[in-house]
Amino acid sequence: MSFADIMYFILPLVIASTVPLALVALGALFSERSGVINIALEGIMIMGGFVGAITIHLLEENAHLPIQTVALIGLLVGAIIGIIFSLLHAFAAINMKANQIISATALNMFAPAFAIFTARIIFGTQRVPIGDSYIITRVPGLASIPIIGDIFFQGAYLSTLLGIFIFIIAVIVLYKTKQGLRLRSCGENPQAADSLGINIYKLRYVGVMVSGALAGMGGVIFVLSFSTSFNATVAGFGFLALAVLIFGNWNPKRIIMAAFFFGFMRVISSTKSVIPFLNDLGLEDEIYLMLPYIATLVVLAFVSKNSAAPRAAGEPYDPGKR
Amino acid sequence: MKKLLVLVAAMVLVLGLSACSKVETYKIAMITDSGGIDDESFNQGTWEGIIDFADENDISYKYYKPLEVSDDAYLEAIDLAVEGGAEIIVTPGFLFESSIYAAQDLYPDVYFILIDGTPHDPTWTTWKTADNTMPILFNEHEAGFLAGYAAVYDGYRELGFTGGMAVPAVVKFGVGFIAGVYYAAQELEVEDDIVFNDDTYHYFGDFGPSDNFKNLALSWYAADTEIIFSAAGGAGASVMAAAADSGAMMIGVDIDQYDQSDTVLTSAMKQLGNAVQQGLQAWLDGEFVGGTSVYKGAANDGVALPMETSRFETFTTAQYAAIFLDLADGTVVVPADYDALVLFLNDATLDIPTKDEVEGTTD
Numbered sequence: 001m002s003f004a005d006i007m008y009f010i011l012p013l014v015i016a017s018t019v020p021l022a023l024v025a026l027g028a029l030f031s032e033r034s035g036v037i038n039i040a041l042e043g044i045m046i047m048g049g050f051v052g053a054i055t056i057h058l059l060e061e062n063a064h065l066p067i068q069t070v071a072l073i074g075l076l077v078g079a080i081i082g083i084i085f086s087l088l089h090a091f092a093a094i095n096m097k098a099n100q101i102i103s104a105t106a107l108n109m110f111a112p113a114f115a116i117f118t119a120r121i122i123f124g125t126q127r128v129p130i131g132d133s134y135i136i137t138r139v140p141g142l143a144s145i146p147i148i149g150d151i152f153f154q155g156a157y158l159s160t161l162l163g164i165f166i167f168i169i170a171v172i173v174l175y176k177t178k179q180g181l182r183l184r185s186c187g188e189n190p191q192a193a194d195s196l197g198i199n200i201y202k203l204r205y206v207g208v209m210v211s212g213a214l215a216g217m218g219g220v221i222f223v224l225s226f227s228t229s230f231n232a233t234v235a236g237f238g239f240l241a242l243a244v245l246i247f248g249n250w251n252p253k254r255i256i257m258a259a260f261f262f263g264f265m266r267v268i269s270s271t272k273s274v275i276p277f278l279n280d281l282g283l284e285d286e287i288y289l290m291l292p293y294i295a296t297l298v299v300l301a302f303v304s305k306n307s308a309a310p311r312a313a314g315e316p317y318d319p320g321k322r
Numbered sequence: 323m324k325k326l327l328v329l330v331a332a333m334v335l336v337l338g339l340s341a342c343s344k345v346e347t348y349k350i351a352m353i354t355d356s357g358g359i360d361d362e363s364f365n366q367g368t369w370e371g372i373i374d375f376a377d378e379n380d381i382s383y384k385y386y387k388p389l390e391v392s393d394d395a396y397l398e399a400i401d402l403a404v405e406g407g408a409e410i411i412v413t414p415g416f417l418f419e420s421s422i423y424a425a426q427d428l429y430p431d432v433y434f435i436l437i438d439g440t441p442h443d444p445t446w447t448t449w450k451t452a453d454n455t456m457p458i459l460f461n462e463h464e465a466g467f468l469a470g471y472a473a474v475y476d477g478y479r480e481l482g483f484t485g486g487m488a489v490p491a492v493v494k495f496g497v498g499f500i501a502g503v504y505y506a507a508q509e510l511e512v513e514d515d516i517v518f519n520d521d522t523y524h525y526f527g528d529f530g531p532s533d534n535f536k537n538l539a540l541s542w543y544a545a546d547t548e549i550i551f552s553a554a555g556g557a558g559a560s561v562m563a564a565a566a567d568s569g570a571m572m573i574g575v576d577i578d579q580y581d582q583s584d585t586v587l588t589s590a591m592k593q594l595g596n597a598v599q600q601g602l603q604a605w606l607d608g609e610f611v612g613g614t615s616v617y618k619g620a621a622n623d624g625v626a627l628p629m630e631t632s633r634f635e636t637f638t639t640a641q642y643a644a645i646f647l648d649l650a651d652g653t654v655v656v657p658a659d660y661d662a663l664v665l666f667l668n669d670a671t672l673d674i675p676t677k678d679e680v681e682g683t684t685d
């Protein structure tokens with residue numbers, strides 16, 4: 001394959017991995033900016049992916065809808081389930097002032113067990129099968145654009161394209177609107193925000209629910225993009241997304257770059273046999289898989305002073321504290 | 323309110339305990355290994371075999387799931403099964419080897435069927451199969467052979483293999499697959515067209531789906547691989563997704579996976595149900611023969627391709643019957659390890675995957 005062929009082969013794969021990572025990391029950003037640490041992303045992704053896959057499976061069997069409509073409904077259901085599931089975390093963290101790591105860990109442990117248990121009751125097996133033809137060979141019109149068309153619009157998934165769109169919208173909401181500013185203030189100095197009449201509890205709920213929606217949708221994107229069935233796993237993408245968030249220093253632009261870096265490393269670790277340069281290098285797959293984590297550790301070690309982590313993230317809101 | 327809750331909890335406990343004291347016994351017991359009874363592979367095949375047999379003969383049965391993957395936990399589950407009245411215990415998987423080694427002497431009156439393993443002590447020094455234990459081993463290499471043979475006869479020339487982990491059963495699948503591919507190629511005299519070497523031979527290191535596994539398969543398909551045999555349990559779903567995106571095919575494993583994707587050409591099946599039922603039938607008839615391992619291959623319906631659900635275009639049922647007969651009557655002896663494979667093919671010019679790659683000793 002020529003260099004251009006390799007790029008056209010690899011980049012769509014990298015984008016397919018980048019989008020769920022970036023979207024879920026952005027969800028985590030919403031939650032942390034509002035002041036609630038949400039490490040339950042893995043569990044929420046599994047729940048979203050699970051119910052989304054069931055929805056898609058049932059629609060495929062019973063309704064005669066266009067296949068991309070089915071995918072779209074599956075994504076929406078995944079987002080709704082993500083919201084509902086994340087409410088458990090929100091209630092524990094915001095109303096009950098519980099330790100946010102513990103309640104999120106509980107959700108992470110609950111989700112796969114619930115998925116396996118329920119799938120067995122419904123299907124008699126823990127696997128939820130979905131169709132295998134959700135790829136769009138050519139997006140009409142857009143696919144003919146030189147370079148960009150080849151990378152984004154040939155052999156793409158609706159879920160990927162939708163994910164990019166939602167990411168942009170979410171960033172605009174968080175950084176360019178009044179509501180976004182208020183939400184961010186809850187994670188920096190909630191007492192000050194409260195004194196200005198902002199309802200901390202409400203906005204923290206919103207932050208966690210947005211993270212639930214994005215993570216739930218991310219779970220469905222994972223299933224649609226990488227498998228022909230849901231199998232009670234999202235291969236650690238929820239935790240990866242947290243690493244992306246930290247590596248991206250709580251900043252959307254950097255999150256995109258971090259997700260791209262993670263996605264790129266994951267893709268070349270498994271496709272290096274078609275990249276002559278890397279194939280000649282002869283490094284083990286694991287080296288590429290390790291690199292993003294090592295980079296995250298290095299970043300954490302050196303940049304911790306300039307960390308842009310929200311100052312009040314992880315602290316239950318106490319109006320009496322100053 | 324709190325008092326009421328305590329009262330309810332106490333009632334539940336009392337009722338629960340009294341339910342336990344009612345003695346029910348289950349004659350056939352199965353202990354699951356790390357997967358559940360619905361792993362669509364090993365445990366499930368075994369369990370379904372037990373259900374069919376038990377229902378047909380009106381015998382009670384039950385499965386026990388160990389608390390964790392350890393010899394002690396397995397032995398505890400066996401204790402529990404014996405307490406529950408088990409007369410014969412079926413354990414699927416090589417993980418049970420040392421717990422059965424202990425249990426067979428502990429419970430000399432109970433019969434054991436150990437699938438895919440031979441009892442040995444935890445340090446792998448003493449191997450002993452007691453008279454009440456029947457280890458059943460499968461000739462996975464024969465199943466892999468049939469799949470490879472069929473694929474080449476069906477017109478596939480560029481092939482790949484992905485395994486979950488380089489455990490003995492998976493390695494044997496791969497060795498047999500290579501043998502089948504090149505054996506068919508030699509029959510058809512198309513050895514020079516076959517592309518199947520180290521570049522398309524890989525162990526994932528895991529049995530669940532992942533973007534990495536899909537991308538790996540995509541890169542092979544992009545490099546002109548036409549079909550991938552995936553002996554990797556649930557990770558096969560990622561290979562199916564890659565095949566669907568690339569308009570290519572794959573081969574499933576263990577059970578008939580035709581309904582999981584339109585890209586499944588055929589499946590290299592282990593007839594777990596048959597094997598378990600044969601063992602149970604012997605026990606029921608009072609003809610249980612323990613003490614030595616039983617091998618299930620083509621000769622005793624232990625392996626097969628699901629011809630009715632396969633998506634072959636040119637490979638016919640008659641061709642399948644012919645090669646199956648060759649395997650069954652020993653005309654063709656499929657190699658089970660790499661050294662035997664080299665002797666079997668007997669052609670040093672062939673570009674087959676290397677020993678390190680096949681045995682998983684390299685990456």
